[in-house]
Amino acid sequence: AQSVTQLDSHVSVSEGTPVLLRCNYSSSYSPSLFWYVQHPNKGLQLLLKYTSAATLVKGINGFEAEFKKSETSFHLTKPSAHMSDAAEYFCVVSSTSGTYKYIFGTGTRLKVLA
């Protein structure tokens, strides 16, 4: 069985400071992992994905995530937060059963303070 846990439901940072959104996963097989962002009244947009290539994955808007198998983690980071980063972020693990069903975390709402 696969599962994903986002460790913080809300994160607040000041503009210009680093962002860390934490995600742990559980998977019986080598997983595919994703981060999606959802801005208010918008759909989900893919930030980045890990599919067993490089463990450090770079995404859009300066975000990156590192796959750490020993820690079963896939934390999302950004060196310097921007006001436009305020949104909800979802960590997702993809089933490897052949159906490619996604399992979503419960989301982390990022607030960026001026």
Add this chain to the structure above:
Amino acid sequence: DADVTQTPRNRITKTGKRIMLECSQTKGHDRMYWYRQDPGLGLRLIYYSFDVKDINKGEISDGYSVSRQAQAKFSLSLESAIPNQTALYFCATQRQSGNTIYFGEGSWLTVV
């Protein structure tokens, strides 16, 4: 124009009414999905379809039905809406051999 289009974007309906949410895509993807989003619960899979003749239940299919009218169209129906079906609904598509899922902008449904 959006690659994955959902209609309506917002709807208020009464308990017991039938409501249909429609999804169309221009990405040419074979796989289509319907998800439901509730605060604090993330997204949960309602139904999915890997091609026009393939329909599968997700984790929360009770109270819902779907129809895959064409490769590009996948509709979700609530035959008799109830208040706890008030949620944000997302349609999504996926290329058969790929792994990224692409989402529509969502349909807010309120059942009163």
